[in-house]
Amino acid sequence: MDFILEGIKQAIMLLVEGNPEIVHIMFLSLRVSGIATLISLIIGLPVGTFLALAEFPSKKLWISMINTGMALPPVAVGLFVSIMLWRSGPLGNLRLMYTPSAIIIAQTIIAAPVVTGLTLTALQQLNPRLKLQLYGLGASRIQMILTLWREARLPLLATVIAGFGSVISEVGASMMVGGNLRYHTRVLTTAIVLETSKGQFAIAIALSLILLLLAYTVNLWLTWLQQRNSQK
Amino acid sequence: MDNLIEIHNLTISRGKKSLLQIEHFSVCKGETMCLIGPNGAGKSTLLMAIAQLIKTDSAEIRIDGQKIDPKNVFSFRRRIAMVMQEPLLMDMTVFANVALPLRYRAWSKDRIEQQANTWLEKLGVLALRDRQARNLSGGEAQRVNLARAFAINPDLLLLDEPFSSLDAPTRAHLLEDLHDLLANTSVTTIFVTHELNEALLLGDRVAVLMDGRLRQIGSPQEVFNTPADAEVASFVGVETVIPGKVLTCQNGIVTIQANGFQLEAVGQAQPGRQVFFCLRPEDIILLQKSDILATASSARNLVAGKITKITPLGALTRVSIDCGFTMVALITRSSAQQMNLHIGAPISAMFKATAIHVIER
Numbered sequence: 001m002d003f004i005l006e007g008i009k010q011a012i013m014l015l016v017e018g019n020p021e022i023v024h025i026m027f028l029s030l031r032v033s034g035i036a037t038l039i040s041l042i043i044g045l046p047v048g049t050f051l052a053l054a055e056f057p058s059k060k061l062w063i064s065m066i067n068t069g070m071a072l073p074p075v076a077v078g079l080f081v082s083i084m085l086w087r088s089g090p091l092g093n094l095r096l097m098y099t100p101s102a103i104i105i106a107q108t109i110i111a112a113p114v115v116t117g118l119t120l121t122a123l124q125q126l127n128p129r130l131k132l133q134l135y136g137l138g139a140s141r142i143q144m145i146l147t148l149w150r151e152a153r154l155p156l157l158a159t160v161i162a163g164f165g166s167v168i169s170e171v172g173a174s175m176m177v178g179g180n181l182r183y184h185t186r187v188l189t190t191a192i193v194l195e196t197s198k199g200q201f202a203i204a205i206a207l208s209l210i211l212l213l214l215a216y217t218v219n220l221w222l223t224w225l226q227q228r229n230s231q232k
Numbered sequence: 233m234d235n236l237i238e239i240h241n242l243t244i245s246r247g248k249k250s251l252l253q254i255e256h257f258s259v260c261k262g263e264t265m266c267l268i269g270p271n272g273a274g275k276s277t278l279l280m281a282i283a284q285l286i287k288t289d290s291a292e293i294r295i296d297g298q299k300i301d302p303k304n305v306f307s308f309r310r311r312i313a314m315v316m317q318e319p320l321l322m323d324m325t326v327f328a329n330v331a332l333p334l335r336y337r338a339w340s341k342d343r344i345e346q347q348a349n350t351w352l353e354k355l356g357v358l359a360l361r362d363r364q365a366r367n368l369s370g371g372e373a374q375r376v377n378l379a380r381a382f383a384i385n386p387d388l389l390l391l392d393e394p395f396s397s398l399d400a401p402t403r404a405h406l407l408e409d410l411h412d413l414l415a416n417t418s419v420t421t422i423f424v425t426h427e428l429n430e431a432l433l434l435g436d437r438v439a440v441l442m443d444g445r446l447r448q449i450g451s452p453q454e455v456f457n458t459p460a461d462a463e464v465a466s467f468v469g470v471e472t473v474i475p476g477k478v479l480t481c482q483n484g485i486v487t488i489q490a491n492g493f494q495l496e497a498v499g500q501a502q503p504g505r506q507v508f509f510c511l512r513p514e515d516i517i518l519l520q521k522s523d524i525l526a527t528a529s530s531a532r533n534l535v536a537g538k539i540t541k542i543t544p545l546g547a548l549t550r551v552s553i554d555c556g557f558t559m560v561a562l563i564t565r566s567s568a569q570q571m572n573l574h575i576g577a578p579i580s581a582m583f584k585a586t587a588i589h590v591i592e593r
Contacts, residue, residue: 129316132285136314137333138384140306147332151323 007205014206021183026210029187030218032100033168036107040115040163043108045156048119049145053131063120069113074106078176081106085177098179103187106173111163118162122155123148157226161219168215188214235294236261236420237388242281242291244274244444251277252288252444259388262418266435266452268425270467274444275424276317279392282422283314295388310337312388313381317396319373321365321380326357329365330380337384351379354413371402378406382413389421395430407433428468432456432508432591440464452508471560472511475593478503486590491556496532497588506593513562515587518551519580520571532585535559539577542568549573553581 014022051063083089085097085105096102126148134144149156171189178185180194188211195204235258244252252274259265267275280286282293284305293300300308313333321329330348339347352358355375360368365376374394381389394410395403411433414421423434431438431452438455440448448460455464456473476490478501486497488509501507517531537555544550549568553559559581573579 127318127320129318130320132280132283133314133316133320135285135309136283136312136316136390137336137380138310138312139333139336143336147322 003201004205007202008209010202011206011209015210022207022210024183025186025188025191025207026214028100028185029168029189029211030214032103032174032187033107033164036104036111036167037115037160037164039104039108040111040167041160043112044115044159044163045119045149048116049123049149051116052120052123053145053148066113066117066120070117072110072113073172074110074170074174075172075176077106077109078173081109081173081177097177098181098185100178100185102177103174103185106177107167107170110170110173111167114166115159115163118159119156122152122159125155126152154226157222161222161226164218164222165215168211168218234261234296235259236263236296237282237422238294238297239282240292240294242278242293243289244277244281244286245289250444252281254278254446257439257446257449259420259422260436261420263436264414264421264423264434266423266425266431266438267441268428268431268438268467269441270426273441275426275441276392277444278441279314279390279422279424282388283312283390284308285314311386312390313384313386314390315377315381315392315394317393319365319368319370319377321368321373321376323366324364325361326352326363326365326368326376327361329376330383333380333384347383348379351383352376354382355379355409370398371406374398374406375409378410378413382417382419386419389419391421391423393424393426395425395427410434428456428470429591432473432510433593440467442467456510469512470510470589471513472516472558473508474511474557474559476507476509478505478507478590485585488588488590493533493535493555495535495588496585497590498586499588499590501590501592508591508593510589510591511559511583511587513550513560515583516559516561517582518553518561518563518567518571518573519582520578529582530584531582533588534580534582536578536580539573539575539579542573542575544568551579553579555581 051059051066081102084091085094085102086092087097130148130151131144134147139147169189171193174187175190175193178187178190180186180190188207192204192207195207237259239254239257242252242254267278269275277286281288281291284300284302295308295311322332327348330352331344334344334347349358352361355378357372357375357379360372365373368376378394395406398406407430414434425431435452437449438452439446440455442463447464448455453473453475456468456470459468474490476488479487479489479494480503481501484498484500486499486501488495488497488507490509495509497509535555537553537559539551540554541552542549544565547565548562549565551561551563551573553561561581
């Protein structure tokens with residue numbers, strides 16, 4: 001049991017000392033997952049909104065595909081992105097394999113369906129006549145959508161929380177497309193896997209605590225934003 | 233008077249079912265048109281179609297004589313304001329809700345402030361300005377909803393049963409306020425309702441919609457006194473609606489002057505006010521020798537006229553009488569036979585003060 005306490009102690013030391021490798025891993029994790037979440041929002045918000053508001057024949061098919069996408073296994077995504085970015089793959093000439101960009105691509109594929117699906121749900125929970133009411137008050141299409149987003153801001157913030165949570169904690173895809181290269185593509189989750197496989201439980205626990213702390217801090221901020229809005 | 237909105241050949245169907253089939257419908261500038269009909273008649277659908285909020289199979293809709301292009305309805309929608317059954321306020325303050333459509337129109341901050349406050353005050357909810365809309369009662373929310381619509385200064389106001397979910401006292405107050413607002417603003421309005429009293433109070437004209445078709449359009453008196461067909465008559469129920477003027481009101485008895493007759497009704501109304509008095513056909517008693525029987529009765533009202541129409545309705549007979557205005561009485565077939573009623577025969581109609589329903593105009 002000593003190694004657990006040792007791990008916690010070491011984590012605190014690593015944080016306090018500001019170990020350059022840990023700091024690099026931490027900021028890379030934040031940067032990669034932050035960018036992936038942002039791109040997922042740019043894709044997912046409009047697509048989810050379109051699916052929620054538009055009426056077209058294959059709508060149910062698309063919604064079921066998005067719902068399936070919400071449960072995509074990260075390793076399957078990792079495999080798909082690896083094949084695409086592999087030197088001999090269709091996008092091999094971009095030379096993105098084993099780069100942070102490759103991890104961002106994989107994480108975006110994981111988070112985008114989550115953001116899309118939850119955006120769709122958030123907007124479908126609003127009164128369906130609200131859209132007509134806003135048009136009936138002279139709103140343009142963009143004004144109508146922005147007003148609906150504002151109206152659904154609490155579940156939409158939950159969407160951001162879920163999107164970020166799904167990528168900051170995934171390991172399979174990051175490992176496969178990033179390669180866990182030191183000072184290059186090593187993020188918190190892949191570093192934990194490496195240290196555990198080396199038997200360095202103390203460092204693995206330390207990294208896990210940092211990961212938890214990081215996820216908690218970001219989610220705390222988003223939750224604060226969400227609840228502040230709900231109390232207004 | 234010029235028409236503000238004109239509709240020609242509007243049809244809407246879902247699958248094989250025809251929801252609406254309107255050959256012609258128009259509303260004059262400054263007019264309040266009440267659209268009445270039973271549930272499922274297509275009233276809200278017609279309103280949505282006018283607002284260009286639902287697809288039509290075919291329709292030619294004109295505003296100020298200009299045909300609306302279904303592919304470019306934005307500029308038309310900027311000229312209308314829609315109020316739905318539910319208030320559908322946004323999750324923001326009362327003021328922000330009223331300001332919202334004005335912000336859509338990129339009004340200046342000062343102008344929005346002034347306009348929103350003006351209309352909140354007119355609707356009696358200025359004190360609630362900074363309250364969250366979700367904390368309002370049903371009546372308060374509908375007042376804010378109306379303020380939001382009026383604040384736009386629309387050319388055309390579309391009201392879809394705005395009072396249907398309110399309790400009776402709240403509805404009565406709001407109806408009175410809306411009546412005054414419509415009179416003061418002269419905004420062209422289409423008001424959907426299935427409450428006949430609301431149509432009588434607010435409507436310059438009334439249109440009856442049944443099974444997706446317009447069955448009758450006319451003044452409230454025309455529609456309520458001379459229904460176009462049996463279905464419309466059955467829907468409007470009250471068959472005698474006469475305009476009059478209140479002479480006195482004492483001890484709960486209102487004396488009304490109508491076409492040379494002085495009638496007494498139970499109720500409250502201010503002397504000098506223009507009113508309608510409404511009579512259901514079954515509340516009228518017909519007399520051939522009025523001078524003898526009237527004195528032996530407790531009924532306070534007696535009017536003389538001539539029979540203009542006799543319509544047998546199975547066990548009952550509908551008798552139309554011209555007394556300077558048209559009254560409709562419903563008597564049993566055996567009574568009609570015993571009295572030997574015929575068209576042109578002089579007849580008197582007697583009815584109690586409690587049978588008259590007085591509605592302010």
